[in-house]
Structure formats: C-alpha cells, structure tokens
Amino acid sequence: MWRRYLRLCGPNPRADLEAEIAYHLEELVAYLIARGMTPEQAQVEAMRRFGSVSRVRADCDDVDQQSIRETRRRDMKDALWSDILDAGRGLTRAPGLTIGAALILALGIGLNTATYSFNKALLFPTVPIADVPHVVRLWSQNMGRGVFANPLSEGEIADLAASTRSFETIAAYSLQPMTITGGQSAERVPVIRATINLFSLLQVAPSRGRPFTSEDATQQTDPVAILSHRAWQNRFADHAEVVGQTIRLDGRAYTIVGVMPERFWFESREVDVWLPMPYPRTDGVRDVRSLMAIARLARDIPSDRAQADVQIVAKRLSEEHTQSNAGWDIMLTGLLPFGPGEKAFFAMVTTLTGLLLAAGCAHIANLLLARGIERRGEIALRAALGASRARILRQLFAESVALSLIGGALSLLVAFPIILQIRAILGPVTPFLSELSLDPTALLITGGFIVISSLLFGVAPALRLSAITASETMKQSTTGPIAGRRRPLASLLIGFEVMVATLALIVTLLFIQAANNVVRIPFGFRPEGVLTFRIDVPEYKYAERDDAARVLSRILDRLQQVPSVTAAGGGIRMPLYSGPGLPAEPITIEDLQIASSDKAPWAITSVVTPGYFDALGISLVDGRSFERRDDATAPAVAVVSRSLARAYWPNQSPVGRRLKLADASRPWLTVIGVVKDVRPVDPTSPQVRQLYLPLMQGPIRALTYFVATHDDPGGTFQDVRAAVREVDADLPVLELRTLTAAMDDSFKGQRFGQNIMRVNAVIALLLALTGVYSVVAFASARRRREIAIRVALGGRRTAIVTMLLAQALRPAFVGVAVGLVLAALASRAIAAVLFRVDPLNPLFYAVAAAVLCAATAAASCFPAIRATRVDAAAALRAE
Amino acid sequence: MGTITDTTRNPDMLRGTVDLLILKALTHGRQHGFGIARWLEEVTGDVLRIEEGSLYPSLHRMERRGWVEAEWGVSDNNRQVKYYRLTRRGREYLQRESSGWTEFATAVFKVLQTS
Numbered sequence: 001m002w003r004r005y006l007r008l009c010g011p012n013p014r015a016d017l018e019a020e021i022a023y024h025l026e027e028l029v030a031y032l033i034a035r036g037m038t039p040e041q042a043q044v045e046a047m048r049r050f051g052s053v054s055r056v057r058a059d060c061d062d063v064d065q066q067s068i069r070e071t072r073r074r075d076m077k078d079a080l081w082s083d084i085l086d087a088g089r090g091l092t093r094a095p096g097l098t099i100g101a102a103l104i105l106a107l108g109i110g111l112n113t114a115t116y117s118f119n120k121a122l123l124f125p126t127v128p129i130a131d132v133p134h135v136v137r138l139w140s141q142n143m144g145r146g147v148f149a150n151p152l153s154e155g156e157i158a159d160l161a162a163s164t165r166s167f168e169t170i171a172a173y174s175l176q177p178m179t180i181t182g183g184q185s186a187e188r189v190p191v192i193r194a195t196i197n198l199f200s201l202l203q204v205a206p207s208r209g210r211p212f213t214s215e216d217a218t219q220q221t222d223p224v225a226i227l228s229h230r231a232w233q234n235r236f237a238d239h240a241e242v243v244g245q246t247i248r249l250d251g252r253a254y255t256i257v258g259v260m261p262e263r264f265w266f267e268s269r270e271v272d273v274w275l276p277m278p279y280p281r282t283d284g285v286r287d288v289r290s291l292m293a294i295a296r297l298a299r300d301i302p303s304d305r306a307q308a309d310v311q312i313v314a315k316r317l318s319e320e321h322t323q324s325n326a327g328w329d330i331m332l333t334g335l336l337p338f339g340p341g342e343k344a345f346f347a348m349v350t351t352l353t354g355l356l357l358a359a360g361c362a363h364i365a366n367l368l369l370a371r372g373i374e375r376r377g378e379i380a381l382r383a384a385l386g387a388s389r390a391r392i393l394r395q396l397f398a399e400s401v402a403l404s405l406i407g408g409a410l411s412l413l414v415a416f417p418i419i420l421q422i423r424a425i426l427g428p429v430t431p432f433l434s435e436l437s438l439d440p441t442a443l444l445i446t447g448g449f450i451v452i453s454s455l456l457f458g459v460a461p462a463l464r465l466s467a468i469t470a471s472e473t474m475k476q477s478t479t480g481p482i483a484g485r486r487r488p489l490a491s492l493l494i495g496f497e498v499m500v501a502t503l504a505l506i507v508t509l510l511f512i513q514a515a516n517n518v519v520r521i522p523f524g525f526r527p528e529g530v531l532t533f534r535i536d537v538p539e540y541k542y543a544e545r546d547d548a549a550r551v552l553s554r555i556l557d558r559l560q561q562v563p564s565v566t567a568a569g570g571g572i573r574m575p576l577y578s579g580p581g582l583p584a585e586p587i588t589i590e591d592l593q594i595a596s597s598d599k600a601p602w603a604i605t606s607v608v609t610p611g612y613f614d615a616l617g618i619s620l621v622d623g624r625s626f627e628r629r630d631d632a633t634a635p636a637v638a639v640v641s642r643s644l645a646r647a648y649w650p651n652q653s654p655v656g657r658r659l660k661l662a663d664a665s666r667p668w669l670t671v672i673g674v675v676k677d678v679r680p681v682d683p684t685s686p687q688v689r690q691l692y693l694p695l696m697q698g699p700i701r702a703l704t705y706f707v708a709t710h711d712d713p714g715g716t717f718q719d720v721r722a723a724v725r726e727v728d729a730d731l732p733v734l735e736l737r738t739l740t741a742a743m744d745d746s747f748k749g750q751r752f753g754q755n756i757m758r759v760n761a762v763i764a765l766l767l768a769l770t771g772v773y774s775v776v777a778f779a780s781a782r783r784r785r786e787i788a789i790r791v792a793l794g795g796r797r798t799a800i801v802t803m804l805l806a807q808a809l810r811p812a813f814v815g816v817a818v819g820l821v822l823a824a825l826a827s828r829a830i831a832a833v834l835f836r837v838d839p840l841n842p843l844f845y846a847v848a849a850a851v852l853c854a855a856t857a858a859a860s861c862f863p864a865i866r867a868t869r870v871d872a873a874a875a876l877r878a879e
Numbered sequence: 880m881g882t883i884t885d886t887t888r889n890p891d892m893l894r895g896t897v898d899l900l901i902l903k904a905l906t907h908g909r910q911h912g913f914g915i916a917r918w919l920e921e922v923t924g925d926v927l928r929i930e931e932g933s934l935y936p937s938l939h940r941m942e943r944r945g946w947v948e949a950e951w952g953v954s955d956n957n958r959q960v961k962y963y964r965l966t967r968r969g970r971e972y973l974q975r976e977s978s979g980w981t982e983f984a985t986a987v988f989k990v991l992q993t994s
Contacts, residue, residue: 016961020912020935023960027913028931051930059936067943 013064017057025050079391087398097371098403100770101364105407107763108360109446110414115353116442117415118422119346135201136303136332138170138293138310149333152293154284156317156330160293162282163313166306170295171198172280175267177702179538180231181248188536188732189231190270191249193277201296202266208232209243209258216257217276224276225254229262231272249273251540286324287586287662295332307332323586323662326600344830345753348511351826352504352760357446359500359764362493363771365456368400397455404451411447412438425752490775494768494808495815498852501761501768502819503826505848508761510827513844514834515754524678525575526617527743529709531716532574533736535724536702546632549696551727552703556609558723564710565719569612570695570703575678576743587691589648590658590668601648603640603691605661607700612692613639613675615706623655623673630672631696638669641677641690659691669693706739768815768852773859776808780867787867797868804864805857812856819852820845897929897937899980902946902973905965911954912938912961938963946972 025046032042050056091098139149140156152160152172161170173194180189196212205211206226216224225247227235236242246253254275265271280291297306314330382392415438423436535555537548552570559568587601594600610626612618621642630637638659645654654671661669677688695703709716717736724733735742780787783804790800827839904915916931941947946969954960965973 017935019959020961021932023911023954023958024913024916024931024935028916031917049928049931051932053932056932056935059933060939063936063939063943067939070943 013068014061017060017064021053021056079394083395083398084402086395087402090395090399091402097367098406101367101403102406102410104360104363104767105404106410106414108357109408109411109443110418111353111760111763112357112446113411113415113438113442114418114422115350116446117419117436117439119350120439120442121436134297136295136297136306136334138295138330138332140289141329141331142327143329149331151289152291152330153286153289153324154280154291155282155286155321155324156289157280157291157293158282158284159317160310160313160330161279163316164306164309166298166301166309167295168298169197169201170293171195171201172277172291172293173198173267174277174291175271177536178249178273179251179540180235180273181251188538188734189272190268191273191275192267192271193275195279196276197279198266198294201294204261204264206258207261208240209256211258212274212276217278223252223254224257225249226258226260226274227256228260228272228274229264232259247273248540249275250538286321303332323600348507348826348830349753349756349760352507352757352764355500355503356760356764356767357449359497359767361449362496363767366490366493366771367774400455401451404447404455408447408451411443415443421752491807491811494771494775495811495818497764497768497771498812498815498856499819499822501764502816502848502852503823504761504764505851506820506823506844507826508757509844509848510834510837510839511757512754514837517836521679523576524618524676527739529711530615530739531707531709531720531737532704532739532742533720534702534704534734535731536734537731541728541730545701548701551731552700553609553695554727555705555724556611558726559705559707559720560611562707562716562719562723564716565707566710567611567614567708568705569609569615570705571606571608571612572700572702573606573704574742575616575618576680586662588660588662590660592648601659603644603689605691605693607693607695609695609703612706615708617708618678619676621674621676622653623671625673625675626692626694630694636667636669637672637694639673639675639692640671641675641688641692643677644689644691645671645674647689765852765855768812769855769859772808772812772856773863776804776860777863777867779807780804780863784867791868797865800868801861801864804867805860808860809856812860813853816849816852820849823848894937895976896980897933898941898946899973899976900927900929901934901937901941902965902969903977905947905963906970906973909952909962909964911963915963941969945969 028046028049029039029042032045033039037045047053138152138157138160140152141148141150151174154172157170157172160167171194173192175190175192177188178191180187180191196214196217199205199211207229209226212224212226227242227247232238232242235247236245242256242259245256247256248254254273260274295306297303310330310332314325314328317325317330318328379392419436419438535552537551542548542551556568556570559565585603585605587603589601592601608626610628610630613620613625622645623639625639626637640654648654648659649657654674657671658668659671660666675690675692678690679688707716707720720736721733724731787800787804791797823845824840827834831839900919901915904910904918907918910918912931912934915934916929919927919929938947938949942949942963946966947963948966949961949963951959952962
C-alpha cells in the first residue's frame with residue numbers, strides 16, 4: 001500500500017509516464033532497425049504503430065487523476081478516523097484532565113443556559129398574547145404605605161382612558177371565584193369579568209361563536225358568558241352546538257355566546273368562564289381599588305413616554321380627588337410586576353453565572369495550556385517523524401472538539417434538572433414559568449463560547465511550537481531550570497478564578513445573612529400547631545350576606561367543640577401575605593388634625609372572627625379582643641395593631657377612641673383593643689398598621705380558618721371536615737393544610753434563589769481551588785530536576801516548598817484583593833435589597849478572604865510538598 | 880483483419896478486450912509495455928495490430944483496479960523501465976473473462992459457419 005502510494009503519487013507521475021513512453025518508442029525504433037528499416041523509416045513506422053502520443057498522455061492523465069482523487073479521499077477518511085481515535089486516546093491518557101475539564105464545561109454551560117433561559121422567559125414571557133413587548137400592566141402605587149403594585153379604581157381607569165394618548169387600548173378586568181353548575185358537577189372556578197375590549201387587546205377571538213358586544217356588558221336581563229376551551233371539553237364534551245346553551249354561575253343562568261381557542265389562557269390556566277363588564281366611567285367608584293388594568297401601547301410610543309403620560313394623570317387626580325388619590329401614583333410595568341428586589345437578584349445571579357462561565361473557561365484554558373507545554377516533546381517527535389503541521393494542529397483540534405462535545409452533552413444533564421426545578425417551584429406562582437424550557441439560543445451561545453475558548457487554548461501551544469524547529473524543541477528539556485520560568489498567562493488565570501470565587505462567596509454570604517435576618521424577625525403570630533383551610537360561601541345558596549356570615553360563624557362554633565382544638569378563628573386572608581401590596585384604605589381618626597393630604601391616616605383592614613388572635617397566638621396588649629357579643633346588633637367596634645395605635649394616638653391608649661372607614665355609609669368604630677403587629681413577608685414594608693373588624697359586622701362571604709390544636713394538626717383534618725359537613729354537607733373544604741406548610745409556599749421562591757447562589761459560590765470555590773492545585777502541581781512537576789538537585793545539595797524542604805508556593809499564591813492573593821474590592825462595589829449597588837445587612841460589614845470580607853487564602857494555600861501545599869518527597873537520584877536519572 | 884482495434888470507434892468493448900490480452904501477456908511473468916506489445920505481435924502472428932500506445936492507459940487503469948502491480952526495475956539492456964505484474968485478483972478476473980470470451984467467440988463462429 002505504501003509503495004503503491006509512493007509510486008502513484010510519487011515525486012512525479014507525469015515524468016514517469018514520459019519515461020515509459022520514451023522507453024517504448026526508443027526500443028520500438030531499435031527493434032524496427034534491427035528488422036532492416038532505415039532509421040528514418042523506423043521512426044515513422046514506430047510513431048505509426050504507437051499511435052497518438054498526446055492521446056496516450058491524456059488518457060493516462062485521466063486515469064492517474066482519478067486514482068489520485070480516490071486515494072486522497074480514502075486518506076482523508078483514514079486521517080479523520082485516526083484523528084478521532086487519537087483524540088480519544090489522548091483524552092483517556094489524562095483522565096483527570098478530561099473529566100475535570102468536561103465537568104467544568106458541563107457546569108458552566110449548563111448553569112448559564114438555565115439562567116439565560118430563565119431570564120429570557122421572564123423578560124419575554126411566552127404567554128399566548130400577541131406582540132408582548134407592547135403590552136403593559138397599569139398599577140396604582142403608594143410608596144408611603146409600602147404599596148408597590150396595586151389594582152386601580154374605576155375612576156382612575158376611566159380617567160386614564162380619557163386623558164392619555166399613549167395607549168391604543170386599555171382594558172380592565174377582575175378575577176373572582178364563582179360556582180359553576182350545568183353540564184356536569186358543581187365546581188368553584190375563577191371567572192374573569194372584563195371589559196369587552198380585552199380580547200381585541202390580546203388579539204384573540206373566540207374560536208366558536210362571537211366575542212362580547214357593548215350590549216352584553218350593559219344589559220342585565222339576559223347575561224352572557226364565553227367559555228374556555230377546557231370548560232367546553234369538560235362540560236359539554238366538545239359538542240358543536242354549545243353556543244346558545246346555558247351555564248349556571250352562582251345559581252344564575254348565563255347564555256353561552258362563544259368558546260375561546262384551545263391554546264389561549266390569561267392570568268391563570270384555571271379560568272373557565274369569561275363575563276363582560278361595562279367600561280369604567282369617570283363617575284365611578286374611586287376609593288376602592290379592585291380592577292386590574294392591562295393596556296397596549298400606541299404605535300411608536302416607548303414605555304417611558306407612556307409612564308410619564310400616566311404619571312401626569314395621577315398627579316392631576318391626586319389634586320382633584322384628594323380623599324381617594326392623594327399620595328397615590330400610577331405606574332406601568334411589563335407583564336410581570338417585579339419589584340426592585342427581584343430585579344437586583346436576577347441581575348446578581350446572571351452576573352455571577354456569567355463570571356462563573358468565564359472562570360470555567362479560564363480554568364480549562366489553564367489546563368490545556370499546561371498540557372500543551374508538557375506535550376511539546378511529543379509534538380516535536382511527531383513533526384520529526386514527518387507529520388505535517390496541519391496534521392498536528394488537526395489532531396489537537398480534534399481533541400479540543402471532542403472535549404467540548406462531551407462537555408456540551410453533559411451540560412444538558414445539568415441544565416435540564418435546573419429548568420425542571422424552576423418549573424416545579426415557581427410554576428404555580430407565575431403560570432408561564434410552568435412551561436419553561438431550554439432556550440436553544442442560550443445553548444448555542446454559551447456552547448459556542450466555550451468551544452471557541454477551548455479550541456484556542458488547545459491549539460495555541462502547537463501554533464507557537466511550529467515556529468520553533470523540531471530539533472530545538474527536543475533539545476530543550478521540559479524539566480530543566482528554564483522550564484520553571486514564570487508563565488504570566490497561568491498566573492493571570494489563577495488570579496481571575498480566585499477573584500470570581502471571592503466575589504461569589506461574599507455576595508452569597510451577604511444574601512444568606514439577609515435572608516436569615518428576614519426569617520428571624522418574629523412574625524407576630526405562632527404558626528406551629530395550627531392548621532388552616534378556606535370556605536367560600538356560594539351566593540346562590542345563601543343569598544343574603546347575613547346568611548353567609550351566620551354559616552361561617554356556625555362552622556366556627558362546631559370547630560371549637562372538637563376535643564383537640566384549643567382555639568379556632570377565621571380571617572379573610574393569611575396572616576403572612578406576600579403579594580405585591582395589600583389594599584391600604586384611608587381612614588378617618590376622630591379628633592385628629594391632618595397636616596397635609598398625603599399624611600392622611602390609612603390602615604390595612606382585615607375582617608376576623610372571635611378566636612382569631614387566640615388561634616394564631618397574636619398577643620393582646622391593651623383592651624380586649626372580639627367576642628360573640630360583637631355582632632350586627634352591637635355597637636360597631638374595631639381592634640387595631642400596635643403600630644396603628646402608636647401612629648395616630650401616640651401617647652395614649654386608643655381604647656374607647658373612634659375611627660371611621662372610607663365608606664361613608666359605615667358608622668364610626670370604637671377601638672376596643674390593641675394587638676401586636678403581624679409583619680408582612682417583605683420586612684421593609686411599612687404595612688403593619690393593621691385594623692381588624694369583627695366578622696358579624698362586615699359583609700363577608702369567604703373565610704380562611706385557623707385552628708390551633710393540642711397535638712399534631714394533621715391528625716385533626718378529619719374532625720375539621722366532619723365539623724364543616726355538619727353545618728352544610730355541600731360546602732367544600734378548600735386547601736386544608738398546616739399553617740407551616742402554607743407559609744412554606746410563601747418562602748419557596750426565596751429559598752430557591754438562595755440555593756442558586758449557594759451553588760454558584762461552591763462551584764466558584766471549587767474551580768479556584770482546583771485551578772491553584774493543578775498549576776502548582778504542574779509547575780512542581782516540571783521543576784522536578786531542579787528540586788531534586790536542591791534536595792541532593794541539602795536544601796531545606798520548607799524553603800523549597802515556600803519557593804513553589806510563592807509562585808502560585810502571589811496571583812491568588814492579588815485575586816482575593818481584587819475580589820474584595822469588586823464585592824464591595826457590587827454589594828453597595830444592591831444594598832437596598834439586603835435586609836438589615838451592612839454591605840460593607842468587614843466580617844464577611846474577612847471571612848471570605850480568610851477562607852480563600854487558607855484554601856488556596858492548602859491546595860498548593862499538597863502538590864508542593866509531594867514534589868519535595870521525590871527521590872533525588874531517580875529524578876536526575878530520569879532525564 | 881487489418882489494423883483493427885481502433886479503440887476510438889468502439890472504446891468500451893475493445894478496451895475490455897485489450898485488457899484481457901494484456902493480462903494474458905502477463906501470465907508468463909512480469910513485463911514492460913514494449914515487451915507486451917512484442918509478445919502480442921508474436922503470438923498473434925502480427926495479425927492483431929493494436930496501437931501500442933493504448934497499452935499504457937489500459938495498464939494504468941488496471942493498476943488502479945488492482946489487477947496489475949507496477950514497479951520500476953532495470954531492463955535487459957540496463958535501462959530504467961516500469962514492469963507490470965499480474966496480481967491474484969487480476970488472475971481471477973482473467974480466468975473469468977476469458978472463459979466468457981471463449982464462449983462468446985465460439986457462438987459467433989458457429990453462427991457464421993452456417994451458410
């Protein structure tokens with residue numbers, strides 16, 4: 001094969017052919033002369049017998065060219081295959097390097113892809129709404145009361161629609177639960193009541209039937225509804241004739257006029273019915289804010305122009321309608337209202353993950369460079385044996401590509417579980433995250449990034465090498481004194497990795513401390529041993545409000561008779577609320593002078609039953625709490641929280657004093673007691689001015705019950721259900737669980753975020769340590785000879801170790817220093833989010849610095865010490 | 880039969896025939912192009928006159944196919960010349976094709992014999 005190759009594509013196949021032809025012709029002439037021709041005759045006859053020389057040349061050329069092409073193709077295939085095998089062999093020869101590098105790649109790419117996909121999903125949510133960037137939500141805001149994003153009032157929406165030019169459409173809607181019957185069983189489902197322009201704003205239309213008209217919204221006699229696709233499937237079994245049928249909501253009959261398309265959902269996937277709502281009017285209610293608003297920006301209007309526009313309206317409203325609007329602002333957000341806290345967190349995580357990726361690349365680069373230098377001998381040998389420079393480069397290329405592919409494949413194993421976790425944890429809270437998937441662009445970008453860098457560093461040594469001739473390289477021993485020369489690139493890489501680790505560590509510590517601070521503040525109530533559930537009293541069964549209140553109260557009585565129950569009470573919501581902001585109502589305090597309208601008194605109102613404070617362990621500090629006698633016939637009373645009392649009756653007991661709610665039809669309330677504050681999830685929120693009203697004096701249809709038990713609340717579940725059944729067998733017991741379990745949900749998102757930070761920090765630390773370790777190990781291995789000589793000459797071990805350490809630790813310490821500075825800058829930027837944590841608290845910095853220094857020192861010590869244990873004679877001989 | 884085997888008029892069939900002849904020529908041992916031409920001249924009694932140049936494209940092609948092997952050597956008169964040798968595969972091909980060719984020729988002969 002070899003000979004044939006040489007022969008065929010030897011020095012000059014054409015010259016060969018010429019030689020052949022020449023020989024033939026000469027011999028032919030000689031032969032003919034021997035037969036008796038004259039030289040001239042022989043020439044002519046020879047040419048005649050031979051035939052056209054040029055044609056022979058051409059034909060042979062064709063054949064040769066074809067052969068050459070075939071052989072080249074076969075060689076390339078062979079070469080490719082052998083490259084792959086070589087790459088595989090090369091990688092398995094240094095399994096530590098391969099596994100380490102592959103893992104780092106996997107983690108780096110995986111984490112980055114997951115983070116990027118997550119960010120993209122949040123910034124560009126995949127909701128079935130057309131043209132998402134131009135859709136905004138409108139909120140009312142009152143920072144003085146700690147309300148960041150709140151629904152709007154009818155009047156506000158009407159004024160916005162009338163006075164702004166920045167929006168193409170503004171639609172309003174509200175979400176409420178109703179009991180649906182008809183078609184199948186009874187079920188309590190969320191229903192959206194919306195202005196009729198909502199569908200056109202979302203650019204969807206019913207797939208069957210028709211959308212709402214303005215008559216549908218205003219007339220009362222023949223109410224209409226539109227079903228979701230799911231409701232149609234479940235209740236009407238896909239019957240084509242659903243339009244015109246009726247469905248009963250809270251006992252009332254609605255005619256179905258349309259069905260929404262299959263993939264459509266809005267606000268929640270559970271919404272089964274859509275009802276029309278008349279458009280808000282400027283003479284509508286202003287002091288109750290219960291409407292959500294969504295708007296589509298007009299063409300070419302950027303969102304900050306719209307924001308400014310909206311703020312002008314808000315200012316005007318606060319002047320024109322002081323009672324309802326003083327101190328209130330209107331603002332717009334994208335589809336998700338993210339507070340500054342969440343935004344800062346996302347920014348932090350993204351930056352850290354990106355840095356982690358960079359550190360990972362640096363690490364791999366380090367490893368590959370080191371290995372490349374080590375293999376200089378091998379490369380030179382190959383060059384001497386005749387492998388072309390292209391061939392060598394190609395082989396190193398193949399190794400790097402193989403490594404990148406392995407890392408890339410593994411990264412999917414990292415990214416997918418993260419995405420699934422996010423889906424599971426945050427999906428229920430933010431519906432569109434339940435379909436979070438890996439963003440292919442993210443994969444490509446991060447993958448490409450890593451592939452390029454690994455190629456660069458895998459191939460660089462060979463490139464540098466081909467400048468030097470083979471013999472020179474072989475002469476230069478790889479373990480001589482010159483080899484110990486400092487490699488500035490390696491030092492830089494170590495410094496970078498250590499810096500990233502320091503930064504990650506400090507930021508994580510700060511965040512964790514802040515989170516702990518949040519949790520450690522006493523809630524103001526005792527969740528242990530308490531279970532909770534909800535009851536919604538349906539309107540069709542209990543039409544009168546008083547009837548509903550009586551049912552709820554009867555349930556409470558039955559609960560208190562259960563033997564293991566120590567106290568039972570109910571309220572309209574969970575004590576710990578983690579939404580965007582509770583509706584804070586204005587109140588009037590008797591005999592209180594208000595300085596200016598934006599200092600008007602306000603409170604977070606809540607309705608509770610007697611026993612609520614006992615069940616939750618909220619201590620009473622003055623006066624009394626509600627009792628059964630505080631019913632509709634008794635004088636109107638209220639209980640206030642300590643902050644409210646201190647705010648409006650600073651140096652006196654508020655018991656006996658009076659206040660009034662915004663609703664003018666309600667009478668003056670006499671304060672009968674003061675309880676401790678219950679704090680909201682966001683501890684910086686000033687929403688602790690809590691006002692409690694007794695159940696029997698308020699219009700309530702739904703109640704969340706809290707039942708304190710002797711022993712394990714889980715054991716009492718059955719008794720609770722039995723108690724409710726006794727009062728009304730049809731009432732479903734909703735969301736029955738322990739209070740701690742319910743509260744865990746509120747903190748799930750936070751805990752998840754913390755875990756991500758922890759993972760980042762740990763990985764960064766590992767990277768830095770392994771980086772330092774490998775550099776020192778490599779450097780000491782290369783200086784084996786020098787070390788051996790020193791040991792043989794009686795040099796002290798510690799001096800040698802110090803010398804080796806210094807080389808690695810110098811850049812490491814610089815890295816720590818730079819990391820500390822960066823961390824200080826970064827944490828100052830997010831100080832607002834770090835609850836009660838001083839971002840420049842020296843404790844964290846000292847701890848981080850100490851940990852990193854100690855760890856890097858330890859990581860360097862092992863290989864350095866091991867290097868000095870070398871058998872001097874053996875090392876010298878091995879040259 | 881005069882100067883037949885004008886390979887330009889009937890390239891494929893005659894190319895195949897020339898191949899066979901060359902292979903046969905090599906069954907007696909290695910030979911160079913000139914030698915093959917002379918052997919053919921001798922055996923056929925100069926009846927079959929092939930353009931001697933056309934031997935070379937055939938030889939190169941058969942080398943690619945693996946039916947012959949080429950190597951440089953020294954001729955009887957001490958000159959550098961390229962020798963060709965029959966390979967095992969070439970021998971097998973020769974056997975197959977020549978029996979087929981003989982059948983063909985016999986059949987044609989029979990037809991032409993009937994008057």
